[in-house]
Amino acid sequence: MSSPESVTSPITVQAENIGGIDTTEVLLQPGVNVLTGRNATNRTSFLQTIMAALGSRRSSLKGDADAGHVELTFDDEQYTRYLERRNGDIVFDGDPYLDDPELADLFAFLLESNEARRAVRRGDDLRELIMRPIDTDEIEAEIEALEAEKRELDDRLEELSRLDTELPDLEEERVTLEEEIEATNERIDELENELDDFDLDVDASRARKAEIESAFADLQDARTELESIEYDLETERESYAELERERDELEAELEAFDDPQESPDRLEGRVQELRSRKRSLDTTVSELQSVIRFNEERLADGGLDLEASAESSDDDDITEQLLTESTDVVCWTCGSQVERDRIESTLDRLRSLRQEKLDERSDLQERIDELSDRRKELRQQAQNRGQIETRLAAIDDELERRATRIDELEAELDDQQERVDELESDAETFENAEYGDVIETHRELNRLELEREDLEDERDEVQARIDEIDGRIEERSELEDRRGTVEDELTDLRTRVDRIEETAVDAFNEHMDSILSILEYRNIDRIWIERREKTVREGRRKVTRTAFDLHIVRTTEEGRTYEDTVDHLSESEREVTGLVFALAGYLVHDVHEVVPFMLLDSLEAIDSNRIADLVDYFEEYVDCLVVALLREDAEALSDAYTYVQEI
Incomplete structure (x- = not known):
């Protein structure tokens, strides 16, 4: 390959x-x-x-x-x-x-001490060994990040859909406003023509007309200023009311905070204490693992100074010595002959002790996580409380400023209203038989010009909103493409572990069938791995995990098929099975590329x-x-x- x-x-x-x-x-x-x-x-x-x-x-x-x-x-x-x-x-x-030899150590360096071969010999967890090179924590972190991005993209696309439905109503509103503006312009043109048609031939009449037009121009300016003050006053009142609502909400939120009996600093001390205990346990577990591994390797080699013993028996057949089973081994700590069962029993106790320490470490980690989360929650709560109190102080200052501004605008409104009333009173003096139509036309013209300004402002606002929506809708294609990419990446990440497990099982089963066919072990019909779900305990929680079950199917001389165990395989069969399992890992993880x-x-x-x-x-x-x-x-x-x- x-x-x-x-x-x-x-x-x-x-x-x-x-x-x-x-x-x-x-x-x-x-x-x-x-x-x-x-x-x-x-x-x-x-x-x-x-x-x-x-x-x-x-x-x-x-x-x-x-x-x-x-x-x-x-x-x-x-x-x-x-x-x-x-x-x-x-x-x-x-x-x-x-730089990192993990894959090679597991699946390419297939010496007697190779973990893949030993895992099959001992009936260990094959799934854990195949999945060891996979950083599942990193995969979970990538999944969480992509899920957050997908939620954000969904929110933005949903908002664009709402904007899309809003657009037709805005277009219709803009057309209506333009029609109203056009109708108002036509009426203004008619009124201006009417004023031009009034017959004021004499110089005195012209001067009188100019006086009338000046009076109505002042009245129009005064009314415009009055509307501006009214608008500013209404805006300030709305802002004031909004600030009051925000203040009430923040005060209610502040009252909802519990008065914590715990101190983040005290929790920090507790966390550090637990972490210190966990580090001590890590050291103990590591030392136990080293001792267990060392003794397993020594036990597999037959004890102390096995090679020297072989050299001292030149007349004996060396291969026969290696294959001869013995219940005694040379102890590598004291040098005496001891029974293998005693050493294996000690190893079992060491493994049990290591598992107890691992469980204790898991419990400690769970407690550390709980206390860390609570400490983080308390600090966040204190930070939120401080932010709310700061915002409340700023709102109080803003309310005071706006209250002063409202008082000023109310006084300006009263003064401006008096000025409008005075100008309207002056305009009424021109209402007589000779100039009544002119005055009424001026009044209507002034009203229409103000109305036109309002319509144009409203139309401009609608147009600005339409332009904003059009600009944002152009993002949809890009957002939809990115969302599709995120979906594909999520699918790949969520199924990556499953695909690796399935590929490993398929590779082992396929190659095992081929090898058994080639090597012709007489009473083995099949050796295969079944992938299944099982419930295990992690700390105080029960979680679902995948397991690889190794099955051996044999046939008796009478032709009856039955399932056997790894323990009953011959040494040759176990070694071949271990090598094929290592080959499956080699292929699944593309070790040949490494x-x-x-x-x-x-x-x-x-x-x-x-x-x-x-x-x-x-x-x-x-x-x-x-x-x-x-x-x-x-x-x-x-x-x-x-x-x-x-x-």
């Missing part, structure tokens, strides 16, 4: 003081590379050397060395890794191939012909496959592969 990270050139590996290696330089090739030899010939150490250069931290220094290094060169690029022992720990440095290597080790439980078939199968999906085998197991493999016999 070709990938963006394909290996196209020979691979040079140089190492010093890694695992059991003093110094070595090995040339590998793209494709399958087989490390052959007897036991204790540093094949596993060499695989750990490659892992270190690729970025893994699951490598060790030679026991008698304080420092070591490895160089990996291919495709004109060189990757280095330095290991140094400091205060009993191994510190890694250099420029490895991967690292072009896959490493295989500890295949002795599988017979040589099946190892050959397995290697052929895996070769299809990996650019560079490195396999560590005993000589007798390697004999069944193709001669076309690259063989390394000296490390």
